[in-house]
Amino acid sequence: MAICPLCNSLKVVEIKCPKCNALLDNAGKVADFMDPYNHYKDEEIAKMDDGYPNTAKDQICPHLMVCRKCGYDKVIFIQEE
Known part of the structure; x- marks a missing residue:
């Protein structure tokens, strides 16, 4: 089974906000927002x-x-390894 390098802190993603140029923060896996018990x-x-x-x-x-400065958000897809 493959693992996500971002979930497991093996890689860092630095993406700048297209609106204010601040760095976007990783808010976590989308699945965790869909169901509060998904991480179990x-x-x-x-x-x-x-x-x-x-x-x-x-x-x-x-x-x-998510941009903590202006509120912009975006879903990115990380290739598992």
Whole structure:
């Protein structure tokens, strides 16, 4: 089973906000926002609830990136390794 390098602090993603140029913060996996108990579930089951149909098949992990300065947010997809 593959793991997300961002979830496991193996990599850092630095993306600048297109509105104010501040660095976006990683707010966590999208699946954790869909169900407060998703982080207790098996990863493959939690991916069924994240709203993206191919995350399990393509081994990608959607993360919510948020600008703390202006409120901009964006979902990015991290390739699992």
